[in-house]
Amino acid sequence: MPLRVIFMGTPEFSVPTLRAIADAGHEVAAVYTQPPRAAGRRGLELTPSPVQREAERLGIETRTPTSLKGEAEQAAFRALQADIGVIVAYGLLLPRAVLESPRLGCINGHASLLPRWRGAAPIQRAIMAGDSETGMMVMRMEEGLDTGPVGLVEKCVIEPDMTAGDLHDRLMGVSAALIVEALARLERNSLAFTAQAVEGVTYAKKIGKSETHVDWTRPAAEVHNNIRGLSPFPGAWCEVEIGGRVERLKLLRSTLAQGVGEPGGILDDRLTVACGAGAIRLVEVQRAGGRPAAAQEFLRGTKIEKGMKLS
Template sequence: MTLRIVFMGTPDFAVPTLRALVAAGHTVVAVYSQPPRPAGRGLEMRPSAVHAAAEAFGLPVMTPTSLKGDEAAAAFGTHGADVAVVVAYGLLLPPTILAIPRFGCLNLHGSALPRWRGAAPIQRAIMAGDAETAVEVMQMEAGLDTGPVAMRAPTPIGADETTGDLHDRLADLGAELMVAALAALEDGSFATTPQAAEGITYARKIEKAEARIDWSRPAREVHDTIRGLSPMPGAWCEATIGGKVERLKLLRSTLAEGAGEPGTILDDRLVIACGTGALRLTQVQRAGGRPMAAEVFRRGVGLSTGAKLG
């Protein structure tokens, strides 16, 4: 049978799943997404990535600011959905909404649950130095990412992999996984397993203060912070360029050999001393500029061995 689906998602992480559902021949009866937000220099109202993708498919888009209340539940019920597919939507689904679709609501989550429940699972996994993660299809319930898991696709995290890299891989893996989960719903083989009671961690939102690099920390921790916050919001430090202090965004790095006073440039490859060990910057970005190879940046601004990053 072809399922009637309400798709609920907002950022670009959710777009591959929406495309995969349409390609699989399912009937997407409605798309829910966060309302358009001001963006760009002109602060023009811009629809979300999912909103734009849905319109390209000719799908109806709803952008409520809340799903609470009888009116929201009644509107949701008019779609006659067999299942709701939720991918990084951004609004909590109250019990009244969760109970409406015939097969409930399925969520695609980018971590190996119960590790990293919450808002920033990809960033937190990398910032914690995790060697592997997963993308999972979970049957939603009222708790925060507490529902039983139906399907799981594990994947290693590369030593220098950034959140941007892993985000894109998990988005594609997740799209395939959700299509498989819906196929299981169709043929009656869909089953779930409760999450483990041990190993629960929460992926809280990234705070601005976390993005400033503290070179006195061990190189491994600094490296994981850089790649975990890349490309957004971007870890940063201060550098004196042409006699002026500038904020320098650090986008990529790799562990390196070396030691010295934390923050000191140790060689012409931009190896930087940390509290313990050292790392080499491989991609940086000046304020208002584009990302560039760190060595090209160093030659262009004249940073020399022995200089310090603040």
């Protein structure tokens, strides 16, 4: 029998899961998402989240509270009389009263192999750390930060040059399929949950601004992992002199390369850059105010030569 679901999510990552739940025939009683945020060039327009836009397209009631700690919001949540709460990248902490309100509790789709990378930025942190594998997990939610027991797992290889954007898009589809499978098993009362391992706990803290400026003195593998882990957002960057003016250059894709030189030094005409140990080759870059461009396209209109330096 289809379940009555409350869905809670905010970014684009969550949209395919909401759509898949509805397509599977479950009744989505309401969608909770972050309130509209200021956007536009001047930051004056309030823009609804991707999940809100999808919920409205599907004709599902949407709620955008700034907190769920108050009794009035909790009573409104209980009044929905849901069988299950499904959370995928919602962005608000859920108090116990909310977690225990649905008949079957709440489950969460989390983009890591827990207990590794609990927290806000598991996709970026896995790549920045040089992990070769990650995945999606469906867990039963508790009050702790991503501490609940796990019901389903699907692993995913992190390829050597894969960016956070690439991995995000792959796991986005995995999340949708895995959550629908979890709901089907809950309908049959056949989803077992296993406690997370005590060993191997790491935390995926939010990306800090100081992490986005490339430090060319670091080994090439670390520089490469930072570039791809921060791509496309917020984006790793460096500065370079173009036409007598210093400009910020956003680095979107790179690959490990051969070469030795002063850190930040350009080693050839293909944007190979020396690091503290080894070198990387820039594959895709973006000038401030410009669009992403492949390295060779970028070089056709920009004079960056061997011997110049990125800082």
